[in-house]
Amino acid sequence: MVLDRPGTALREVELPAPEPGLGQVVVAVNACGVCRTDLHVVDGELPDPKLPLVPGHQVVGRVAVGGERFGVGDRVGVPWLGWTCGECRYCLSGRENLCDRARFTGYHLDGGYAELVAADERYCFPVPEGYDDLQAAPLLCAGLIGYRALRLAGEADRLGLYGFGASAHIVTQVARHQDRRVFALTRTGDEEAQGFARELGAEWAGDALHPPPEELDSAIVFAPVGDLVPAALAAVAKGGVVVCAGIHMSDIPSFPYELLWGERVLRSVANLTRRDGEEFMELAPRVRVRTEVEAFALGEANEALARLRAGRIRGAAVLEIGSLRA
Numbered sequence: 001m002v003l004d005r006p007g008t009a010l011r012e013v014e015l016p017a018p019e020p021g022l023g024q025v026v027v028a029v030n031a032c033g034v035c036r037t038d039l040h041v042v043d044g045e046l047p048d049p050k051l052p053l054v055p056g057h058q059v060v061g062r063v064a065v066g067g068e069r070f071g072v073g074d075r076v077g078v079p080w081l082g083w084t085c086g087e088c089r090y091c092l093s094g095r096e097n098l099c100d101r102a103r104f105t106g107y108h109l110d111g112g113y114a115e116l117v118a119a120d121e122r123y124c125f126p127v128p129e130g131y132d133d134l135q136a137a138p139l140l141c142a143g144l145i146g147y148r149a150l151r152l153a154g155e156a157d158r159l160g161l162y163g164f165g166a167s168a169h170i171v172t173q174v175a176r177h178q179d180r181r182v183f184a185l186t187r188t189g190d191e192e193a194q195g196f197a198r199e200l201g202a203e204w205a206g207d208a209l210h211p212p213p214e215e216l217d218s219a220i221v222f223a224p225v226g227d228l229v230p231a232a233l234a235a236v237a238k239g240g241v242v243v244c245a246g247i248h249m250s251d252i253p254s255f256p257y258e259l260l261w262g263e264r265v266l267r268s269v270a271n272l273t274r275r276d277g278e279e280f281m282e283l284a285p286r287v288r289v290r291t292e293v294e295a296f297a298l299g300e301a302n303e304a305l306a307r308l309r310a311g312r313i314r315g316a317a318v319l320e321i322g323s324l325r326a
């Protein structure tokens, strides 16, 4: 499924099989998660995508053309971080997620809304046993970015999650495993998402623009809605952290300094490092993270994106591509 131009629908097209470049493997894709970032790319909210582009950066499949690290038949995940320079000040200080020249899967590099994808094997992960391909796909970004955001939220006992989509449904399970208390804040009146959050262990779920029943110690804002930032700052206690986890957000309205005062911290989380990936892939089976997915055929990618845009996905949307071949 190819994006020719931002703001247009993806087009189903037959492409030649990708040739592996230096250090790359070719992966036969079994499943590819649909991420909000894909929407931002398709809608033209992120600058300068490769065009035409195959989106998708939560890829689970089997190696079809092997390399040195992964052989034919190995099950691998291909994440958002597709390549880094290895020599800039960020790469050299354990912050490859901030590399100036980083290239991202499904944005600068063709991704997994396809039957085959070429990927630099140094950035691929082994996928934990115990997850089928569909359930593993959301771990690759919703899980990984959620996990990095949770780490940056610090030692919070009372954790607020603004926007209850694919990431939040995974983070809730990890946070509960760590004995934190989870408060889910959703669109006004979204009783379905609120019920889903409670099923997964949130002790309270309600509307995001109203204060939760008690102070939060930290909050993660997953929804791309700038209005939620002052709301989250107003909800966290002194010393609390508000982490913005999305790659794109509508403008944040101005707010009184008082909301930040008291050593509250406002920060973003950008991308992932390979270390995040390795840690989270090791953690997910120990927590027994269970992902809830809604499956779509590859040719239904536009519908999956439309449902995600409308907030009408429970858990994570995943394209089911070649699992029969596995």
Ligand SMILES: [Zn+2]
Residues within 6 Å of the ligand: 084, 085, 086, 087, 088, 089, 090, 091, 096, 099, 100, 101, 102
């Ligand atoms: Zn770099």
Ligand SMILES: [Zn+2]
Residues within 6 Å of the ligand: 035, 036, 037, 038, 057, 080, 141, 142
């Ligand atoms: Zn993503």
